[in-house]
Amino acid sequence: MIPVLRRIGVPALAVLAVIGLGFGAAEPTTYTLPPVNAKFDYQIGAAYTPPSGVTVVSRDRTATPAAGLYNICYVNVFQTQPDEISWWQTNHNDLLLKDSSGKYVVDGAWGENLIDVSTPAKRTAVAAIVNGWIDGCASKGFKAVEPDNIDSYERSGGLLTKANAVALLQLLALHAHDKGLAIAQKNTTALGTAGKNAGLDFAIAEECGRYNECDAYTSVYGNNVIVIEYTKNAFTKACNGYGPSLSIVLRDLNVTAPGSGTYKYDAC
Template identity: 35%
Template structure:
């Protein structure tokens, strides 16, 4: 999120879900084990190009925006909020950080200090050592269990390109590929669609593992054409710009088949779509 300063992060816990009336407590993995969830009842959602969307991570949720897809926070929004959006005919994406730690999340204490790296540019957030899948897999699994328990259709895992940043760990591209593939598998195991957040350099090897893409500022950085493999594969690309007005990017977005809009960095209700 807000790539201009780096991305944003949130990470896991079904403790938040089990202590809430919104979610069931079965198979939550909250004890630290990476229990395999029951087989999904049907195929996961695979959004097609051209869908309209709203991305709101802050402020009181406005469920009345006339779009086909909502992308909202895993922890801050309830099962009731997801169900309400479904009643309104929306598909709903679960925003959750898988590559960085946030100190205000209810599961923050579950992350050992030795997997916490440098700050990622936002208060209270630090990169994670994604090589430590022994530690992170059960935590990510618990967080995705929460998304599933709340009824989300898909997940947007954030901070998926730590290897290209100064994380405090000697991360390599191969480490990122392994980790991103793991996150995609964990989402699919739970019947959730999953989107690749930014990480443009690794689109070719990751395309088969992800059902859609979420991108920030590809127009500002002159790289939107790198997302065409998703569209060519019949997979949606949900795209935002923060610093460019729609007149500067919408023509290209429509040509490329992207679902684009302008947003403010705070990711509240305001949007200016193509």
């Protein structure tokens, strides 16, 4: 199917001001959403040759895009990658979230420190770092960016809020669009329409079939939703409910490559 094409121009008041001065409007930046209901592969754990028929793939920002496909660039925005914690501590320790006793706030399930986005100044600093990564995604040839752990505020012990997360997303969306990239809402049904209002273009939803949440994404983004399930039962359930309209895949939880012993892939 034909991807949706969006255009981002200068703000309306700026356009009016330019026209009023007799100058032409600036050429808008264009970006393309992933094709709807395309065969997808989720490769954020390891990059490998996509299965036959795959036209959309998501890979880590450190990976090379798959040639000839629509590539989504995975970026862990609101938490640290486990192997990058020392880099953050050395270079940006002030941007790691700490509790009242000065201890780092950590997502224990994945061993990832939470990023402190609680103030405008810290969000600006975080955006400067992440926007540099987004620049790298664009220069490599990715077509979209996938900012992960938007819901870190739920694991912050009340130190962060949903509004903090949305404010950072707005900064990232502006920059991604300026670089010609679409940007996804990764999980987080609690956002409602706030993510789209902040500039997000489509959704990547883990286990929405398992938890009966897919409607929360389609009600905001229509069929511009990519679904990843990690159990066969949930995958079958998602396919039965949304297979004709959404991109849906079955993957193993650690999103490993073929030959790993735990690799799992299916699509409907």
